[in-house]
Amino acid sequence: MADAIEQTYIEIPINLFFDTKEPIAIKDVIxxxxxxxxxxKRVPELLHHLTGIEFGNYELAVSKIEEGSLDEIILLKFLEDPRLKQQLEKFKREHPQLTKAGYVTIGSIAILLLIGNAYTVLDNFLGNESQSISSSYNTNINITAQNLNLSPLQVEDAVKQTASHNRKKLVQNVLATTSPVAGHKNASIGIGKGDxxxxxxxxxVGRVDFSANLNATNKDIPYEFVDMTVVTLNRENPNVGWQARIPSIGEKLLKLEFGEKINPSDFQFNPYYKVDVIVTYRNDIDHASLVAQKATVTKLYRNGESVASAEEQGDS
Incomplete structure (x- = not known):
């Protein structure tokens, strides 16, 4: 029987460390x-966007877990082929600073960028808009741009392309990856060694909510004295079949509802109105922004003046 052909691999290390003075539980390492x-799984795609190199299938192996705070060295092992080897050698020649930078490799950079992006996505989803989280992410984008001879915008676009699908799963994976420092004081996450x-x-890291609820929620935002166009109405039922568009927030058709003091019959003769509304948005982490769902009219205006409610009209 012929000897089995031994597979050779091109290895791209990911070196991720957690710097903390507190003990790290074994379950968090796992x-x-x-x-x-x-x-x-997202790293080959991000590396392609950053370098132009097409990476194929890979195996993942733990190379080393070092004592101290926690130092994880993971290997992305790609089957060696002449094309990939030639492209990587060319990339190394054109970016000698990465070769000199010790353990800072393109694999480690990719992981750190995905972590920074996920922290930003989570922070925006929760409505916190932490300056520290956005600044840290932007700093690492700029460092990556300098190392790869790209513009910061090119790096940011590369990460966005990679991170745009199933953002909830990305955030979950990043929170799991960085769980060894969840709740720790004065803990940091990084790549590389020394300088x-x-x-x-x-x-x-201290501003990341590791226990956040990632399920979609509704968020109500009030708007005053805005234009509204009634597109679909139902004269027989004020609760079903009404749709409207509010140009100041977008062209999407919204389900239209009426507050308890609003008379729907006031909206049956002319499609254009000035109103106060509460717009209900769907806050879904898989979307980059809030998605408007419905509008509830709370006040109607004519000639700049508030129209009396049906109840008020009955009392007069």
Whole structure:
């Protein structure tokens, strides 16, 4: 029987460390490795957007887990082929600073960018808009741009393309990956060694809500004295079949409802109105922005004056 052909691999290491003075539970190390296993599935796509190199299938292996705070070294192992090898050698020649930067590799950079993006997505979803989280992410985008001879916008676009699908799963995987420092004081996350270290600093990690509820929720936002166009109405039933458009918030047709003091018959003769409304949005982490669902009219105006409600008209 002929000897089996031994497979050779091109290895791209991911070196991720957690700097903390507090003990790290074994269960969190296991959770972190599970998170990296899922998160790494996005790395070849992100590396392609950043470098132009087409990466194929890969295997994931744990190279080393070092003592101290926690230092995880993971290997992305791609089957070696002449095309990939030639492209990577060319990339190394054109970016010698990455070769000199110790453990800071393109694989580690990709993971850190995905972590920073997910923290930003989570922060925006929760409505916190933390300056520390956005600043840290922008700093690492700029560092990556300098290392790869790209513009910050090119790096940001590359991450967005990779992170745009199933954002909820991305955030879940990142929270699992970085769970070893959840709830720790003065803990940071980084890649590299010595002078080549790139970090997500203590203040940023401290502002991440590791226990956040990622399920979609509704959010009501009031608007006063805005234009509204009634597109579909139902004279027989004020509760069903009404749709409207509010140009100041977009062209989407919204389900139209009426507050308890609003008379729907006031909206049956002319499609254009000035109103106060409460717009209900769907806050879904898988969407980059709030998605408007319905509008509830709370006040109607004619000639700039508020129209009396049906109840008020009956009392007069």
């Amino acid at each position: 959770e972190s490795l599970k998170g990296i296993e899922q998160l790494s 080549s270290t790139i970090k997500i600093p203590e203040e940023t």
